[in-house]
Amino acid sequence: MKIIDQFRHKELAASLVRQIHQEAKGDYTFMEVCGGHTMAIQQFGIPSLLPPGIRLLSGPGCPVCVTARNYVDEAILLAERTGVLLATYGDLLRVPGSKGSLEQSRAEGALVRVIYSPLDVLKLARENPHLQVIFLAIGFETTAPGNGIALMEAQNQGLKNFFMLSAQKVMPPAMQAVVQEGSGVQGFICPGHVSTITGSGIFEFLPRDYGIACVISGFEPVDLLLSILLLIRQINHSQPRIEVQYARAVKPEGNLKAQAVIDRAFDLTPSWWRGFGTISDSGLAPKPSLADWDAQRVFDIQFQEKEDEGLCRCADILRGSAKPFECPLFGLDCTPANPIGACMVSPEGACAASYKYQNYGR
């Protein structure tokens, strides 16, 4: 843990906080796009250290938050079929669909297994040849290479009972949508792990076309405080550009091997995002050559996505046009134990992170 300790160094953090207080002039609106950042910011109590003029919004980078309710509904319908085993990451388990969650289906006897790696799903498929094993693949560029390897391995091994139901997404189009929707975001804390895969180039259009400040940040408190300071400086000097604070992990060109896997396994497709609707070229679907392992094709699933009805304001929150406590359900009807909106489910969700934190954030 020695390396991490340097990035959690108390004095270093305190000196960055002092510098932020010195250099911040007036109001700033920043968005941390990635759910991992949302969580780290809350985990270390960063908002309690910032000047009141700095507003941190949580963006559309929490995978379960942006995934359509209808995706959960279809997953539940699949899980309820006999002879089907559903494999999912833990986050998705409690996300409410129209009528219940996968956790409830599991309690009623559906075969739903939490996995930690897409390769676990291949193992499940091999060990359960009598079952159709369906992997719920959600997430962004960070998880897509692993998912792609699982998909291509299924083809290589000739597995007839492995399927992927993809709602995978890519980040830049959603960030563009955030800017175009007029959320007032002046600077992005750009997703660190996504950038390790893609490289820093994918965000270049943001400063160039929209004048938005961008810092690709790591996930430790010193990383995040330094990134906030760098954003303040870019804005103070009217020099929006891409800076890589997370240089220990992010190379300009990214991870070429992982990019090649994504290119071989998936095609860009239109994809639906909670808060934004359908965004072109923002989803990743298995290539036609891998159609035999694509659950959407094999089980003939039509997603009919629409925004959730009711009082839940997840959509506004993901767009950056509302803070969690501005939702009428927040903390009352909607809590981590009994979530109504997706943003309250994942620990990465803006609402779940804010709930933990109520009196000490803004």
Add this chain to the structure above:
Amino acid sequence: MDDKIRIGHGSGGSMMQTLIREVFIPAIGNPYLEAGGDAALLPFPEGALAFTTDTFVVNPLFFPGGDIGKLAVCGTLNDLAVVGAKPLYMSAAFLLEEGLDIRVLKMILASMAGEAEAAGVPVVAADTKVVEKAKADKVFIQMSGIGQVSSDKRHLSSMEKLVPGDVLIVNGSIGEHSVAVLAAREDTPLLCPAYSDCANLTGLIEEVWPFMSGIHAMRDLTRGGLATVCCEMASLRRLGIKLREEEIPVLPVTESFCELFGYEPYYLANEGKVILAVEKTMAQDVLKIWRAHPLGKQAAIIGEITDLSPDEVILHTRIGGKRRLIPLPGEQLPRIC
């Protein structure tokens, strides 16, 4: 004797008698149990009776640092110890799945017997049921315990003496039980091994009995972890709790595990950790005594009771920030990335 549990072993007939005679009695027998009545007759102690019950299910049955038998005995003893009770008797009911290897049952019983004997607390009543294959998962154990609470310790369970300024002390690093069990269950390769902290805390707790006048609350940190227990303490007495992240002992293996899976150590389960609230003037003495005990070497003062934020537990983070800790809502879920 068969080598697998069969339905007949729970029938009440001669197969069951054989199982009791050859497997249970040699391991956990004592005059109360062997009297064989429908209920054990026990001398009645003075003071208040502490009575606790718990059901133990764990997958896998054997994990680094413990097993379901040790867990059941220690869990029962600890629940008694933290309310100030001197544990006297335990009961155990076993729900066995048809087909269970009797060697496995014997190993579990040997482990229970070892812990019970070391604690000097007999299992005075026991029961066995067998259910069809797949109607239960190998072995479930239901345990109850009775202890005696003297009048100077009756305030512990209600925490009625808890006041702002009381100092919170934990007897060691948190979260290892969850890490050991999850790592064993998921077959997660860890860089260094994780051992459950499963332990009988009665000895450790009895060490601080001389300070009972200043000890205002005590809880064992089981499911829900440190955060959930602190939240319960705060809301029970409508007081605030301040915890200092830097002071909370967490082993590097636990920290790495949490990094990997997106967990927080404050929510991980423990089976050998206890938190107590003590008057400030006695805090250093209690800490010194615990640190001299094998189960308290890493004991630390981690925070205090406040009147600043009633019902709330505030964690002062290692970089100087503040945030709330809320009770664990459900199962901790591993994150996608």
